[in-house]
Amino acid sequence: MSNGIEIRAAHFPGRAPIEAYGNGGFRFADMSHRGSLLCIPSGIYGWDPAVFAEIDGPSLERVIAEAAEVSLLLVGTGDSLQPLPAALRAMIREAGISVEVMSTGAAVRTYNVLLAEERAVAAAFIAVE
Secondary structure, three states, rough: OOOOOOOOOEEEEEEEEEEEEOOOEEEEEEEEEEOOEEEEEEEEEEEEEOOOOHOOHHHHHHHHHHHHHHEEEEEEEEOOOOOHHHHHHHHHOOOOOOOEEEHHHHHHHHHHHHHHHOEEEEEEEOOOO
């Protein structure tokens, strides 16, 4: 018997289109998640960065770990487009992954199209209100 509630990291073990975004979260696979998301071949994960400035190398380690199955990483930067720092861009490219940066809304729409085309795409989405 458990001593209390077990808190587990948010994880959906599969690939799914994003059905909706906004209000600080996302809907996918008939579920909802509050906060940012990382969508990679092994699944959809809750992602710690809440604002663009919090995206760093460690926050993208899962993407790099699955680089053999990812040809393009979409980064949704929130409400507005922001440039990805050169060091992060270089780290991603060194792993053999192309990167495109856009607002979260544009990134979600692009991700859904590429996912439907069965492309080797990953995405990192900052949640928007």
